[in-house]
Amino acid sequence: MSMRILLASFALAVVGIIAGVGARAEPLSGDAKQGAQLYRACAACHSLTPDRNMTGPSLAGIWGRKAGSLKSFERYSPALKASNVVWGENTLDQWLKSPAQFIPNNHMTFTGIPNARQRADLIAFLKEAGSGQPPTAEGQGGGGMMGGMAPQFHDLKKLGLDRQVRAIxxxxxxxxxxxxxxKTTPFWEANLRFKTDSSDTGPLRGKPVILPAGMMGDRASVFFAAPEEISQFIKHQCRGEAHDQ
Ligand code: HEC
Structure with missing residues (x-):
């Protein structure tokens, strides 16, 4: 074998190795079942129900969707909206690896998933769950595969007497x-939160409800239908005697 042929085949082998490395850098094909478990890290901020937005936008229909384009979500960062990204295997892989690196100045407070296998599993799950099909009941919070971490959406109009607030x-x-x-329950002012829920599962106007918050039992949130109700509802009053303040 001449030196030239030897060199040529060596060069070919190097090219082959580089191509192999390149191929391995492509997203792996993942396991959607594993991905469902990993989705727990997302479920606190993202639902899979169409237009059920939480901290982050609903991921129903995410597959093939243009980044920052869900009409019902008002809180996108300018960065995400201007990114011109379309969500698919490659873009999701880069986003989930490091959101801040892929789209600087975005608003998703999530550091990323360094493990490529885990990203592939999660992406396989998102392809199934977020492909625009109406999600199955078990895909939602409240039991099923994501039970536990996903917030539960109670209909706040249907709570028991112990949760319906008559006076504050x-x-x-x-x-x-x-x-x-x-019953009348006292709270330190820093432990009671006032919130609004304008969604279709929120409370009726003038009918706020109270839900426990946190682990210690000393905190709670009162949900109103609209912000202007809050100060109207709360009366300044000590020892059962009304007085103006
Ligand atoms: C702490 C809350 C939070 C967590 C946890 C979180 N996200 Fe997000 N996510 C957001 C917010 C907020 C945005 C909107 C970001 C923006 O507008 O810059 C977002 C945006 C997205 C988008 C773009 C949606 C669109 O409509 O363009 C995708 C995809 C996404 N997240 C996937 C995930 C996945 C998958 C996980 C779990 C690994 C996850 N996120 C974890 C809050 C979160």
Whole structure:
């Protein structure tokens, strides 16, 4: 064998190795079942129900969707909207590896998944679950494969008497919340949160509800239908005697 042929085949082998490395850098084909488990890391911020937006936009129909284009989500960053990315295997792989690197200045507070195998599994799951099909019941929070981490969407109009708020008074640093079962519970003012839920599962106007928050049992959130209700509802009153403040 001449030196020239030897060199040529060596060069071919090098090209082959580089091509092999290149191929391995392509997204792996993943396991959607494993991916469903990994989706727990996303479920606190993303639902798979169309237009059910939370901290992040619904991922129903994500496959093939242009980044930042879901009409019902008002909170996209300018960066994501201007990115011209279309979500598929490659773009999701780069996004999930490092959101901040792929689209700088985006609003997703998630550091990324360094493990390529895990990303591939998650992407396989998103392809199934986020391909625009109406999701199956087990894909939702409240039991099924994502039970646990996904927030549950109670219909706040259908809660029991112990959750229906009839009156709230504040005396100095203390709120006193009276519910429809006749009970009054005191809260330190820093432990009670006032929120609005304007969705179709939110409370009726003038009918706020209270839900426990946090692990310790000392915190709670009161949900109103609209923000202008909040200060109207809460009365300044100490020792059961009304007085203006
Ligand atoms: C702490 C909340 C949070 C977590 C956790 C989170 N995301 Fe997000 N995600 C967001 C927010 C907020 C946006 C919108 C970002 C923006 O507008 O810059 C977003 C955007 C996205 C988008 C783009 C959607 C679109 O309509 O263009 C995808 C895809 C996505 N996230 C996937 C995931 C996946 C998969 C996970 C789990 C590995 C995850 N996210 C975890 C909050 C989160």
């Amino acid at each position: 008074r504040i005396c100095h640093d203390s709120y006193f919340v009276t519910t429809a079962n006749g």
